[in-house]
Amino acid sequence: MADRVTQADVAKAAGTSMAVVSYVVNGGPRPVATATRQRVLDAIQRTGYRPDGIARALVGGSTLTLGLVVPDIANEFFAELAGAVEQTARAAGRTVLLASSEGNTDSELALLETLLQRRIDGVVIISQAPELADELLEQGNTRRVFLGAAPEHGSSIGVDNTGGAFAATQHLLEHGYERIALIGGPAGDSVAEDRLIGWQQAMGDREAHFVHQPFTVDGGYVGALELLGSATPPQAVFAASDRQAIGLLRAAADEGLSVPDDLAVVTFDGSAASAYAVPSLTTIQQPITEMAELAVRQLLDLHADPIRAVLDVALVVRRSCGCSSARP
Amino acid sequence: MADRVTQADVAKAAGTSMAVVSYVVNGGPRPVATATRQRVLDAIQRTGYRPDGIARALVGGSTLTLGLVVPDIANEFFAELAGAVEQTARAAGRTVLLASSEGNTDSELALLETLLQRRIDGVVIISQAPELADELLEQGNTRRVFLGAAPEHGSSIGVDNTGGAFAATQHLLEHGYERIALIGGPAGDSVAEDRLIGWQQAMGDREAHFVHQPFTVDGGYVGALELLGSATPPQAVFAASDRQAIGLLRAAADEGLSVPDDLAVVTFDGSAASAYAVPSLTTIQQPITEMAELAVRQLLDLHADPIRAVLDVALVVRRSCGCSSARP
DNA sequence: TTGAAAGCGCTAACAG
DNA sequence: CTGTTAGCGCTTTCAA
Secondary structure, three states: OOOOOHHHHHHHHHHHOHHHHHHHHHHOOOOHHHHHHHHHHHHHHHHHOOOOOOOHHOOOOOOOOEEEEEEOOOHHHHHHHHHHHHHHHHHHHOOOEEEOOOOHHHHHHHHHHHHHHHOOEEEEEOOOOOOOOHHHHHHHHOOOEEEOOOOOOEEEEOHHHHHHHHHHHHHHHHHHOOOOOEEEEOOOOHHHHHHHHHHHHHHHHOOOOOOOOOOOOOHHHHHHHHHHHOOOOOOOEOOOOOOHHHHHHHHHHHOOOOOOOOOEEEEEEEEHHHHHOOOOEEEOOOOHHHHHHHHHHHHOOOOOOOOOOEEEOEEEEOOHHHHOOOOO | OOOOOOOOHHHHHHHHHHHHHHHHHHOOOOOOOOHHHHHHHHHHHHHHOOOOOOHHHOOOOOOOOOEEEEOOOOOOOHHHHHHHHHHHHHHHOOOOEEEEOOOHHHHHHHHHHHHHHHOOEEEEEEOOOOHHHHHHHOOOOOOOEEEEOOOOOEEEEEEEEHHHHHHHHHHHHOOOOOEEEEEEOOOOOOHHHHHHHHHHHOOOOOOOOOOOOOOOHHHHHHHHHHHHHHOOOEEEEEEHHHHHHHHHHHHHHHHOOOOOOOOOOOOOOOOOOHHHHOOEEEEEEHHHHHHHHHHHHHHHOOOOOOEEEEOEEEOOOOOOOOOOHHHH
């Protein structure tokens, strides 16, 4: 095992001091004569020197690392978000420490504790317990941006959940459906609440059934079966997430219902899966890339004031709502 | 901004030396009197001390961090794998640095370079260029396990791609289909090659069309359209990945073909999406959790001999092949 | 333009 | 059982 090549080795090989090697590697803070620089560069080549990020971080610089905490990386929506965050972070010279909290508050806090020990530059977090998480991070003196559920104070980025849910339901109403049920998210989840409110606002005085379910495929499946089994089954369903909509599609198929002919569907998220489902899902598209970029930028800009962003969402019309149902 | 609390602060608060604090925090290597330990524990509480992982790593210990390199974290299969790796790593007290290479060799190598600078304990990698990656990691003196495509030497974990493809095709043959096409992976990809071979072995002398396509939903869509548009369209298709099968389903729907009645489908991977597609996909299931656990264990066990694991896959029968097509 | 040296926060000898 | 101290590899004053 070749021992680690250090700056001292390079200095010796180049016949200079460690300081000069550092100046060359970092392009500063002191200038270096061209000839000397070349000797150092050669020495680095010859020795196969690779700067040690750990030591660099210790001496005071940053770790060039961001933390990302999501409820479940296997969930396609979070995976897409993670991809966007990773790409943005990389473009900014940062690496991403991934933490998947399994939607569990204890494990989320434990994960944050670990990230804090790693001295990360900041963390992008989709939290189950925003206030607790915020408190911990504050105490650890670490920058953070909340996506979705957010604490009272500090930076957060969300989307117009209520408006989106309203638009989705409205679209269904325009199709002429009256009985539009909701497969909502978990009770108590702030994002879920907002979407519930949007749906309620659009429904007005109409008969309106809904169920609380987790934001999972299975949640959608179970919720759909319950709704479809009622005395007056819905003509249309607004699913509060794409994952749930996938489960709803499966349930409809199992019940022998054709979407959109027997049951129209609109959903929320706009993950890739929504475009490729059969039938393709009419959905409220979240600006995933924009959210990721905004979050990373906010984390990295040390002079930025806290933001409370609420981004717009867009209705993407596909087949599941009944539009263009003429096509196969 | 409260300044970072250090071991020295705790030592002062507890009226002991830094060494004792270290002994208490790490439970060794020297014993500490119960009374003293208690005072230190109290001081830690009072000061809100949090050990600095960076300094710890520098002094010689490990970083307690593993790297994970995947072609695309937004791809559901890799996301599931990432989730499994993260969970296993966490159970072993490690954190995961995530790197998504965009299926690009240059960026993969650049990412590895970054990981090396982070002094990670080891890396789990799904590589586009195994030999180059291996060389770089060897030079960086870093432990690694390759998943899927692997270099000539060193540890790797794969599945029986040929056997799985054979079983999938065989199952279709048993249904009585004769013209079974293949939507294969990219030309030159070793995993794709193995699945191609398995399909060919099962097909024997039969007429056998196939296309090379990326392992993406879009690849499946495009490949399916090509196959379905031929003079003698297939009765069944074996898709080399779940993602491609999703695209294939979409293409079949667009062409007005019903799966499995007009076109039977079997696929490879067994990601969650395969179970919830409509119709549900008969697939060759990869042991994702087992792969992740094996990989992490191999990385962490410093005395382990290199492994060349080829895990078994299992045919999971669902609807898309035509079995139990009696049900809606 | 270059070099010497003081730490960053921590662990682990080595003494007491 | 506890304290002192020498680094880990690097950046950055401060001098030369």
